Amino acid sequence: MYNINRDTLSNLAEINKSQIKPHGSKKKVEANVRLKVVIPFFEALGWNKISDIEAEFPVRNKRVDLCLLIKGFPKLLIEIKDIDEDLDKHVKQATDYVFDLESSVDKVILANGDEFRFYKCDIITKTYKKILEWKRDELSNEDRQNEIIALISKKHLSDEIKQERLDETTLEIFIKKFNHWKILLFNSLSQEIHYKYAKNEDFKEKIDKWVNFRPELSLEWTWKDETDSTSMNDYFSKALNQELKIKVTVTKSNESKFWKQYKNPGFKQEIHDALRNSGIAVDLFDKFALESAYLFLIRILFLRMAEDFGFIPYKILTPSWIMNFYKYRREKSIYHQICSCLSEIDYHFPIIYKYPLFDNIYFKDLTWSKVILIKIIEEIILFDFSTSESDLIGKIYEKSIDKNTRKLLGKFYTDPIIVRFMLSKLEEINEDKTVLDPACGSGTFLKEYYQKVQKLMISKGYAQDDIPDILKHQLWGFDIDPFAVQLTSIKIIIQNFKKAPKERNIYNINSLASKLDDSYKKALNTEKDILSERFDYIFGNPPFFVVNTTEQPYKSIIDTGYYNSIKSSNLNIASMFLYRYILQLKQNGQLVFIFPRSMLHINSFENVRKEVLKKKIQYIYDLGKAFEDVGLEQIIVIVKNDDYTDNIIHYGLLNLESTSKEISELIQYEIDQDYIINNKNLVFEVFSGNKTGHPTSGRQIKEKLLRTSNGKNxxxxxxxxxxxxxxxxxxxxxxxxxxxxxxxxxxxxxxxxxxxxxxxxxxxxxxxxxxxxxxxxxxxxxxxxxxxxxxxxxxxxxxxxxxxxxxxxxxxxxxxxxxxxxxxxxxxxxxxxxxxxxxxxxxxxxxxxxxxxxxxxxxxxxxxxxxxxxxxxxxxxxxxxxxxxxxxxxxxxxxxxxxxxxxxxxxxxxxxxxxxxxxxxxxxxxxxxxxxxxxxxxxxxxxxxxxxxxxxxxxxxxxxxxxxxxxxxx
Known part of the structure; x- marks a missing residue:
């Protein structure tokens, strides 16, 4: 298949120059160089001149002499000159062909029949490097032959685009490529967004609107705001050391050597460039760019899976599609070419593509680098997804976005082991129960619940292909972040690609609003107020931060009076979620939330404790610092919409460090709910409860201490x-x-x-x-x-x-x-x-x-x-x-x-x-x-x-x- 003909190479070395260009001739003989030297040379390296070599290959409004193709993909450009031409004069022309093609092709050979030069180009930075140079008369030398074969034989270049099955064994390779694509796209979009925000008033207005309605965002945010964390400083330092090749130590103290140097504009820019080259957001625009990069890659990844699983009628991302892409120069044309590859998915799975990037910011609002998009798509085509597991996208997302990146983006991942433990506490799960995750994030809770119910339904005799249509009415998810909504939708759809419904109850809304206004109903194409729905189970890991009640969007929400009973000087958004959604439970419905542990005793949570204590609190599980990204201690709170008379609350400290995939309890207490209700400030004194095997309890000791002191302090x-x-x-x-x-x-x-x-x-x-x-x-x-x-x-x-x-x-x-x-x-x-x-x-x-x-x-x-x-x-x-x-x-x-x-x-x-x-x-x-x-x-x-x-x-x-x-x- 890849025959190397060393004899032909040796024979080419023996050709007399006069056989290519007669003595004394002033006529250019590029055609002879091509026919008698260059094409035989590549045939000797295993290339077929009929199927692999295309002459006069178009590059913008010019044509390069030859292009070598593998499986229809351009792989190597060749520019041929007259045998007497000085190649030094034509290096720029040859390398410009690579840059102008704006593709993943990064190699070019410049040849005049007597001399060959092989260049490798960096398409992003527009730089090039000469990799190898040889004379024709060296082709009979075995060592020189080996060098050339190792670089440009068809076998070698074919290995570069060999398709691999994507499974557990190749996942790490794919993750590395995914991260590389992410950084390329992120840096390109970062430059675009910074420039456009400064120059385009319409775009600036859209970004400002996006920020104003996302309270966790601030235009003033920079990476420096995260340097109060030792783990983040270590993360930054490691990235800078790798990029700059010098020891850099980022510290909390503004008086350190690093921050003094940082005041220097040149050093500051060097640091910013190094951070961005490591895929780290430096400012808010970078956050937007990084999330946009992730979103595009997840969509393309979903498309490739749909192609290889056979859930669209034909493959879209093909060599011919890419060849068409090469021709486009105008921004609109590039955008429409990208849209063309998404349109079929839009038909089959509209929920994935009906949302913009963020709120009112759309794909067309940004300029996407054609070079980078082609590189990504060409490389992703080389992976075969047909045997991949259904949750591959979730795994790729979770492995490619480490805890530090999640912290920078404000996205926190809940370990599936914890999620499965939480779901195990739901009573009488069946296919008729309605469920909601009101802050669905990356969709882990809904995915795990789907799998749990699917397994149950199969055991009851349901056909697997009937399950998606049944469960589409039962599973609900809300999130203020369009990215989260799309990722959740993807995770649910890929549980059964074949029968995935076109619509799901996964909505991009502010789930803390007291009701759905008409504008939202129109945007979501629904007549009903979905925020008034009641559910059998509500679960999730809602965000934790103190709400600024004087700024939008929370000012208008607070002004409705809906949250009056839990208002405090430091109202936490987690309290709003807990209060809002215990009210949305059906009778005997259960709420299972991860919550800040400080809710047990801090005064600012007293009002929400009062409301929760009106329901039956079944369990409180201590997670400790299960989420290093957050920097807080958490608990799991499980509440049932039922009468709490004579209720005993179970408290357990969970063992999350076990090598087992099962979570166990290290410590247990049983607490009378009435005792907590009668406590001053309604503090959840879980350690006042009874312990098995102990003749006394914390409650008894506390009461004795209070009696002995006669109330003095x-x-x-x-x-x-x-x-x-x-x-x-x-x-x-x-x-x-x-x-x-x-x-x-x-x-x-x-x-x-x-x-x-x-x-x-x-x-x-x-x-x-x-x-x-x-x-x-x-x-x-x-x-x-x-x-x-x-x-x-x-x-x-x-x-x-x-x-x-x-x-x-x-x-x-x-x-x-x-x-x-x-x-x-x-x-x-x-x-x-x-x-x-x-x-x-x-x-x-x-x-x-x-x-x-x-x-x-x-x-x-x-x-x-x-x-x-x-x-x-x-x-x-x-x-x-x-x-x-x-x-x-x-x-x-x-x-x-x-x-x-x-x-x-x-x-x-x-x-x-x-x-x-x-x-x-x-x-x-x-x-x-x-x-x-x-x-x-x-x-x-x-x-x-x-x-x-x-x-x-x-x-x-x-x-x-x-x-x-x-x-x-x-």
Whole structure:
């Protein structure tokens, strides 16, 4: 098939020049060069002059001498010159043929019969490189023959376009190509969108409208807005290192070397180019470009699958279609050629193509690079999809858009294992139940539900081809993002290509609107208000962000009054979804949502908790940080539209790290719903519930603590509790003037003491001490105080110390209330410290003891923060929930003395081994020789606090077990 004739190559080397061009002739002999040298040369390399070689191949309004074809695809151009011509003069002409063809052809040979040059061109950058050069008289040399055969033989070039079956074994190869296509198309569209936004008022208006009605978008957004995440900075740094071939470290701090360099326009542009070349969106226009690239590729991929599965009557994307594409130059012609390949799909599967790119922005609003489109289509044709699994598009999308790209695009993927677990909690699933995902995203929930019901129906005897028509009325999906709607539609259609209905109930709408207005009805070609439909099951993973109720589109939604019962100063969109869709359940219908875990206890969710508690809450499953992209902890909430009388809520912590494909529960609690309803602020105290095998419960212990304290809390012992001073912008690490004041933050304290002077910061005295000094600054400077770290870490424990020592005489400054009186001053604190000012100083160390005790840690974890492990603000509203017992004089003295011992201990330990801001004290490390003594003092303190509250050994053991459970699993 690919015969190589080395003898012919050797014979060509022996041809006398006079046989090609007679001596003394001035006539051009390009025809002789073609006939006697070039064509025999390529025939010797396995090319057939009848089927593989086309003469006078058209390129724009010119013609190149020869074009080599494989399976009808142009593969190599050949420009022939007279045997006496200097080829240096014709390199541009030859390479311009490649650029002007605007195809995936990237190779050209320039030859004059005596000399051959092989060039490879980069069509995107319009550059070229000479790969090989040889003389005709070298063709008898075996090594030279091998070089030429390896580059331009028909076998070699045919291997480049060999069709491969797309399956699990070739999927990774395809993903690499898919990502390459995405980056090419993304960069082309990015340039187009930036230019058009600046120059075209109509286009600018469309983009502005798109942004205004998408609250998660902002024209001011840039990639820099994502650099507060360590994982994103690592992602950016890796991309830049690969592109720039130098070490680049992107950091959070604006004062780092990188961000200082970034202020330089040249460096900034270099960084932007490198990011875009890695497929990373730099600004909002890039987001649009990247999503447009994905959408086009997904549509073409769907078309190829439909072709190879045989669900359109003939193949559209063929070599002849591409050859026609080569001829077009005008933008409109290119657009219509692309539309021609989609029109057949539009007939068979209109739901895929009836939507624009985004809202009111259409394909025709952008200029699509013909070169890149041809390259993509030529290469995608080389994959055979006929044996591919039905969910191939979903797999390609999910594997090609990593977690960091999803975060940049604001798209989050729900693991099918989690989805299947959620669907397993639906009761009495059958083919008659109606279901809705009101934020359908990439369609994972609806796809998994379809497969689950399809399996059930087949077991009942339904024919597989009858299932799509039955389920088309049962499955519903809403999303504000057209891209999501199309991807969901594709995922459902490809479950059964053969019998896929032309229409589905997958709608591009704002699913939080209270009703569907007439304009939407017209756009969606429906007479009914689909937002008023009720469903048997509603499930999904709705978005989480705080809504700006003063801006569109949410202002008009809020102004309807529909959400009045859940309004708050920080209304989360997730609350709107939960409230909106528990109201859309049929009687005994179920809602299964992934939700922010903070919903269990944060005050801003109190109103939505109140509404949800009117229904029967069946399950709360803890996912922890299942979605690294989001940076939040999540739960699964399962609610049934049924009476909640005597209902017991099941809480479970899920094991998502198991190698098994099944999700199991690590911890379980059973909680009385009435108990939560009667709780202050309706906090979901799931850990107050009963545990199998335990004689007591968190609820019993909490009630005992509240009784023992007689309702007292920190407010009964303090004149004021407030954050420190927000003076960070005035502070510096070294003292600049003798009267600068010391100020410290949360990282400068540990339990029962302050860290060394190297953790101090300094601010000018005149920033604090003024003629009209603020009350907050005055009390902070002139009063002793308990200082607590305000930012509570994942360990959820209170860290604090008592600062009652005036600044040492060496540090004291000439600060006077009046001319004759000097007063004591104390260390200032930043607002990363919560300060407690005592009514009576005798209670200071006692209060510190209770707050830093094991008992308070347990209470804070299980009843206040409900084991939320992300950083939390320890503000008064949370601190005041801890019950504080009024001690006897003896108890007060004993506990105060213990704290003093601890203060002396940590002061001595600090002198031996200073503790930096981020370092853990040595004495808290079990490997350190100071640990045992420190631990003994802490144990004594904890025992005294337990005794203070009258807890018995069973209750103490329960609390210790709860603390260990948290440490082991959260």
């Amino acid at each position: 920190v407010n009964d012992y303090c004149t004021k509790i407030q954050r420190g001073l927000g003076y960070q912008k005035y502070a510096y690490s070294k003292r600049r003037n003798s009267d600068d004041l010391i100020i410290i933050g949360g990282r400068s304290i540990f339990n029962y003491g302050k860290k060394g002077t190297e953790t101090y910061r300094y601010i000018p005295k005149n920033k604090v001490v003024k003629a009209k000094m603020s009350q907050k600054a005055s009390i902070n400077l002139y009063s002793p105080k308990i200082m607590l770290q305000r930012l509570v870490t994942s360990k959820i424990r209170i860290v604090g110390c008592y600062d009652n020592e005036p600044i040492d005489i060496k540090e004291r400054f000439n600060i006077q209330v009046n001319k004759n009186e000097k007063i004591k001053i104390f260390t200032l604190s930043f607002d990363t410290i919560l300060t407690l000012y005592l009514k009576e100083e005798k209670y200071a160390r006692y209060l510190l003891a209770v707050l830093t005790s094991e008992l308070a840690t347990y209470y804070l974890r299980d009843f206040v923060f409900i084991r939320q492990t992300l950083t939390i603000d320890l503000d008064t509203i949370y601190l005041e929930k801890i019950p504080i017992v009024e001690p006897t004089d003896v108890q007060l003295e004993e506990i105060t003395e213990l704290i003093k011992k601890l203060e002396i201990f940590v002061e001595n330990g600090q002198e031996k081994s200073p503790v930096s801001e981020r370092k853990r004290p040595d004495w808290e490390n079990p490997e350190d020789n100071l640990y045992q003594k420190y631990s003994n003092l802490i144990d004594q303190l904890n025992e005294k606090i337990y005794d203070l509250y009258g807890l018995d050994s069973t209750e103490k053991d329960f609390i210790k077990a709860q603390i260990n459970e948290f440490d082991d699993y959260y």
